[in-house]
Amino acid sequence: MHFSNEKPGCCHPGFSSIHGGDFMDIKNVLVGISGSIGAVEIQNYLAALRSTWGASVHVIMTESAASMLQSKTVNYFIDGNVFLKSTDSTDQFKIPHIHLTTWADLMVIIPASANIIGKVANGIADDLLSTAAMAAKCPVVFCPNMNEHMLNRPAMQRNMHQLKEDGYLIIDPGEEEAIQLSTGQKVQGAMPGFSQFIPRLEETLRGQGLYV
Numbered sequence: 001m002h003f004s005n006e007k008p009g010c011c012h013p014g015f016s017s018i019h020g021g022d023f024m025d026i027k028n029v030l031v032g033i034s035g036s037i038g039a040v041e042i043q044n045y046l047a048a049l050r051s052t053w054g055a056s057v058h059v060i061m062t063e064s065a066a067s068m069l070q071s072k073t074v075n076y077f078i079d080g081n082v083f084l085k086s087t088d089s090t091d092q093f094k095i096p097h098i099h100l101t102t103w104a105d106l107m108v109i110i111p112a113s114a115n116i117i118g119k120v121a122n123g124i125a126d127d128l129l130s131t132a133a134m135a136a137k138c139p140v141v142f143c144p145n146m147n148e149h150m151l152n153r154p155a156m157q158r159n160m161h162q163l164k165e166d167g168y169l170i171i172d173p174g175e176e177e178a179i180q181l182s183t184g185q186k187v188q189g190a191m192p193g194f195s196q197f198i199p200r201l202e203e204t205l206r207g208q209g210l211y212v
């Protein structure tokens, strides 16, 4: 997996997304998991990042995500660590929101709840994930996952528009079969199914001239 910086000023007015050179390997991926029901399927997405890109992965989980899915379980699917709080220091990542985002070539927030989208779109940094998304210098990709009523709210649409304006990337939610709620129906407003995750991620990066 390679980033390209050939397209000047492509996506991130506020981000120095490419660290120099024409192409950059994505070796380090920081995954943010927020409190959407899609979190329960995250292991397949984490596995895809490792098997397809050979990426090294650290994870940040919000409190809501950790109430849906045990951080211990997530830990089995990554070579890195799971971070829950801003004060979860390790020797390598003493100040997690700074050191994790410096380490990362790419940050992917999947699933992205309405809440995390609203917070980052409005400059609110009140937990580790929102703070990291704001501190990141690398590209940050949001994969919204919510029901269609939430998705279609004007506030939600405004927030997603604002994120794009601010240089964040969004994998536009669609009608997906992979994530089904209790209705058993296809879900409008869902993140890509895991088999589509890497292709959609690459397509999103390519669309911004960040991937060749």
Ligand SMILES: Cc1cc2nc3c(=O)[nH]c(=O)nc-3n(C[C@H](O)[C@H](O)[C@H](O)COP(=O)(O)O)c2cc1C
Pocket (backbone or CB within 6 Å): 033, 034, 035, 036, 037, 038, 062, 063, 064, 065, 112, 113, 114, 115, 116, 145, 146, 147, 150
């Ligand atoms: C079982 C359950 C499923 C949920 N699924 C979603 C969801 O798919 N999308 C969403 O935006 N919020 C969902 N929520 C609501 C969020 O968890 C809630 O807004 C929370 O504050 C999000 O916090 P976070 O963004 O810090 O993770 C769900 C809540 C519960 C209890």
